[in-house]
Amino acid sequence: MNLIRNIEIIRKQKGYSQEYIAQNMHVDNAVISNIEKGKRKLKWDEIEIFSNIFEMSILDLITYPEVYVKKDAQMNILTEPLEEYGLNDKEKLIKTLYDRINYQEKIINALLKIEL
Secondary structure: OOHHHHHHHHHHHOOOOHHHHHHHHOOOHHHHHHHHOOOOOOOHHHHHHHHHHHOOOHHHHHOOOHHHOOEOOOOOEOOOOOHHHOOOOHHHHHHHHHHHHHHHHHHHHHHHHOOO
């Protein structure tokens, strides 16, 4: 499951520091660091708080599309899709949507197998 990876990626894309997130969650900075390093499990209410801070649904947080995770030539995480995923190319757009559906299905299946 990439939820923890998604949290770090989205935080960086939005320009939020770990300290900013910690303040909004009313926790110590180390808590956010440990979550992002996978040293601490997330609680369901924390997932809700992250989704509120990032202004996105829990489903979008969990299934953050891989198109936004790609990196540019300088290895910076992108904040918007590459041009290859633009709306001007129907076939690429449809492939992107199918990829996202398949990714979401994997995440949902993983969530059904674990206890949050």
